[in-house]
Amino acid sequence: xxxxxxxxLTFSYDGGQPILNDVSLELPLxxxxxFSGPIGSGKTTLLKVIAGLLPKYGGNCSGKVVIPHGxxxxxxxxxxxxxxxxxxxxxxxxxxxxxxxxxHEEIDKQVKSALTFVGLEKLAQQKLTTLSGGQLxxxxxxxxxxxxxxxxxxxxxxxxxxxxxxxFLLQKLTQLQNERGTTxxxxxxxxxxxxxxxxxxxxxxxxxxxxLSPHDSSTLLNNADHQHSTNLITKIPPLTAxxxxxxxxxxxxxxxxxxxxxxxxxxxxNKVTLLTGPSGAGKSTLLKSIAKLAPYQGEITYKGQNIKKxxxxxxxxxxxxxxxxxNQQFLNVTVGEELMLSxxxxxxxxxxxxxxxxxxxMVGLPDISQRIIYSLSGGQRKLIxxxxxxxxxxxxxxxxxxxxxxxxxxxxxxxxxxxxxxxxFPQTIxxxxxxxxxxxxxxxxHLSLTNRQLSYQGGTQNESQR
Ligand SMILES: Nc1ncnc2c1ncn2[C@@H]1O[C@H](COP(=O)(O)OP(=O)(O)OP(=O)(O)O)[C@@H](O)[C@H]1O
Ligand SMILES: [Mg+2]
Numbered sequence: 144x145x146x147x148x149x150x151x152l153t154f155s156y157d158g159g160q161p162i163l164n165d166v167s168l169e170l171p172l173x174x175x176x177x178f179s180g181p182i183g184s185g186k187t188t189l190l191k192v193i194a195g196l197l198p199k200y201g202g203n204c205s206g207k208v209v210i211p212h213g214x215x216x217x218x219x220x221x222x223x224x225x226x227x228x229x230x231x232x233x234x235x236x237x238x239x240x241x242x243x244x245x246x247h248e249e250i251d252k253q254v255k256s257a258l259t260f261v262g263l264e265k266l267a268q269q270k271l272t273t274l275s276g277g278q279l280x281x282x283x284x285x286x287x288x289x290x291x292x293x294x295x296x297x298x299x300x301x302x303x304x305x306x307x308x309x310x311f312l313l314q315k316l317t318q319l320q321n322e323r324g325t326t327x328x329x330x331x332x333x334x335x336x337x338x339x340x341x342x343x344x345x346x347x348x349x350x351x352x353x354x355l356s357p358h359d360s361s362t363l364l365n366n367a368d369h370q371h372s373t374n375l376i377t378k379i380p381p382l383t384a385x386x387x388x389x390x391x392x393x394x395x396x397x398x399x400x401x402x403x404x405x406x407x408x409x410x411x412x413n414k415v416t417l418l419t420g421p422s423g424a425g426k427s428t429l430l431k432s433i434a435k436l437a438p439y440q441g442e443i444t445y446k447g448q449n450i451k452k453x454x455x456x457x458x459x460x461x462x463x464x465x466x467x468x469x470n471q472q473f474l475n476v477t478v479g480e481e482l483m484l485s486x487x488x489x490x491x492x493x494x495x496x497x498x499x500x501x502x503x504x505m506v507g508l509p510d511i512s513q514r515i516i517y518s519l520s521g522g523q524r525k526l527i528x529x530x531x532x533x534x535x536x537x538x539x540x541x542x543x544x545x546x547x548x549x550x551x552x553x554x555x556x557x558x559x560x561x562x563x564x565x566x567x568f569p570q571t572i573x574x575x576x577x578x579x580x581x582x583x584x585x586x587x588x589h590l591s592l593t594n595r596q597l598s599y600q601g602g603t604q605n606e607s608q609r
Pocket of ligand 2: 186187188221298520521522
């Protein structure tokens with residue numbers, strides 16, 4: 144059977160230890176393969192080597208990667224927004240196909256069919272900057288489909304999208320595989336629901352990558368299905384709870400269509416509230432409204448004062464936002480500099496008294512103070528982003544997908560850190576997360592955004608008052 148052959152591949156970034164050490168793998172064509180392993184274990188690196196981006200754009204490599212002749216490769220990056228250059232999905236697709244010198248009369252047809260395949264035809268003309276994380280993933284997938292890539296590499300395509308979208312995309316990928324015989328490689332931390340999609344798992348560990356036997360692959364995927372839980376039992380906030388923010392008749396519309404219908408609700412002080420809802424429903428928009436970064440109708444008050452009347456300087460000393468895309472967050476260059484800056488300006492005494500090394504080890508990272516932030520792996524960057532925000536210690540913390548791309552151990556450590564920090568230094572935390580695994584311990588309340596309505600999950604108000 145034809146395959147992508149990786150032969151004795153050793154790869155290191157400039158001057159560093161090998162990230163992949165003497166890796167040999169035969170990845171059969173026309174199958175679906177999963178890359179699994181802890182954060183920083185080299186999954187993205189190997190995908191980029193297969194895609195031909197490394198060592199072309201950095202690093203040193205020995206050994207060989209042999210791609211069967213004529214196989215076109217398309218790659219979806221961990222951060223989909225980074226790979227777009229145009230303003231709308233339509234233009235982005237046209238641009239890609241023009242670059243590939245697809246005849247003009249063909250372009251329109253291919254663009255339409257790719258957008259329809261991923262269910263995005265209605266959003267073809269919408270600005271990419273206004274699309275949700277899940278929608279951006281669909282655009283990226285549409286591009287590889289339009290390119291007619293025979294090999295598609297997807298780097299954590301589902302890390303910030305909801306279950307329904309994950310299912311949808313997995314089903315589309317399976318369809319693509321069946322209809323076109325596309326070879327699909329996905330790197331992911333969350334292995335639930337993959338059993339129908341693939342029986343081949345490559346496990347990354349200690350600079351090595353091994354193709355698991357069908358039996359071991361299936362056991363791993365099976366376990367992931369069993370461990371996956373979406374159960375979260377919360378109560379609705381009691382009427383007596385301390386309110387820190389009030390949203391009154393809050394509503395958002397986009398291009399004249401309502402996204403969130405007028406609702407009024409409170410955010411409870413010094414509690415952790417989880418906000419869930421389908422991709423594109425408006426969760427990030429809600430966080431941005433609260434952060435005064437997106438327009439809305441109605442009124443938002445912070446301790447009784449309309450937030451529109453609070454000076455930005457004062458407001459942002461009270462409210463901090465973790466963006467969904469980690470790249471928007473960082474001002475500095477190395478991890479050490481970034482952490483030192485937060486320690487200097489931060490208000491969370493539980494964390495500002497610690498050294499950078501201690502802080503890193505609290506989230507399970509080695510002393511990577513000297514590393515340039517942009518060179519970190521996706522999961523490592525996410526951990527630094529969370530650390531920085533916790534150190535800053537604003538009264539209210541808005542976190543948009545803070546757990547995306549973390550492996551099980553990193554997630555556990557981060558949750559423990561949030562819990563400890565909360566204990567020493569209470570904060571109001573509003574978390575948008577599509578993944579509910581393991582959150583039961585830290586979440587107090589659960590706001591759900593469905594069918595344009597926002598509501599607290601749990602018993603009735605009367606019940607929780609009793
Ligand atoms: N440009 C770079 N320069 C130096 N080191 C790098 C660079 N890019 C990645 N690394 C390091 O190489 C290791 C592997 O990174 P890689 O991005 O391949 O991991 P990953 O398995 O994809 O992790 P994640 O699950 O967090 O996405 C990490 O320790 C990372 O910090
Ligand atoms: Mg990665």
